Amino acid sequence: MSAVWEIDLEAFAANLRAIRERVAPATHMLVVKDDAYRHGLAQIVARAVAEGIEWIGALDVSTAVAARAVAGHDARIFAWLADGTEDIESALDAELDLGVGTEALLEAVAALAAARRGTARVHLKIDTGLHRNGVRPERWEAFVERARALEAAGAVDVVGIWTHIGEASDAEDDLQREAFDRAVDQARAAGLTPQLLHVAASAAAFARPEFRYDMVRIGAFAYGIRSAGGPTEQELGLRRVGALRAQVVRVGDAGARADIGASAGLPTSVAGQITAATPAGSSVVDQVHLETLLLRPWAGQAVGDEVTLFGRGGIDSATDIAERIGTIGEELVLRISDEVPRRFV
């Protein structure tokens, strides 16, 4: 064995059940961007569908199309970063639900759907303050009126209205929610009848019921990655899914050298910050080199010993380490390079 990124699909399934219980009656859209947060798109989508997940959130169209191939026809797959004619054509072919956050995209989607005598399912995005993507409130009224006209013409079906919130402070989130509610009122006044309102990601979906609306878009918590500075895994009722493990390849007085390092995506700043699990208890990672790292010696250390750097079966979680080096758990996980093979258990 050598270094491995191990994914426990049973733990993932348990998290899906915990999320369903927590957010009901809202629907859980499972977010699978970035190769399901490095947990493996195909395996994660297959298991999610088997566990009853009906909505998948994919960010870009190519990920959404890949998810469609695994999830089959019945799943609803949401992509919110369509860009250009080719993307839109693929989205229509794969019967995706499209997030639409600009006037230009609305026009392009409607035109391409009309050209093939089809109807595109769209979720209109209001920018409630993050300024990343979404139609600004001052242009929203004209936007929803145009959407209603395109809907009447049969080119689009406005099934949802959504936004993305910061989840950094309750007060700012509250302001964003007020802006969202106003946008929904304006959409209804324009004659739209959106069935799916969605705002919250992991943190707000768990902590703040009033942010759940009809659906919540949860990625991190499904993979057992808690928010930095937030409640513990135990408080959330979530299990760790991934585990980063390595193998001891050399031992000496200075400690044990394991076969993973910066080239595999570990930031060098984790030196001194990871408490790894060894066969004989815990050991701190003292140094991170390009191909290896050095752990403090333990009694009986031996070549071939397996150590868990973070995650399931280890001591630290990705977020525990992230908090110490000023980042978030997702970032640490997404940095794990493809050189590290993934194993499913």
Ligand SMILES: *Cc1c(COP(=O)(O)O)cnc(C)c1O
């Ligand atoms: C990534 C993302 C989510 C999921 O966020 P988590 O905090 O991982 O649950 C939800 N919505 C959008 C628009 C996103 O980009």
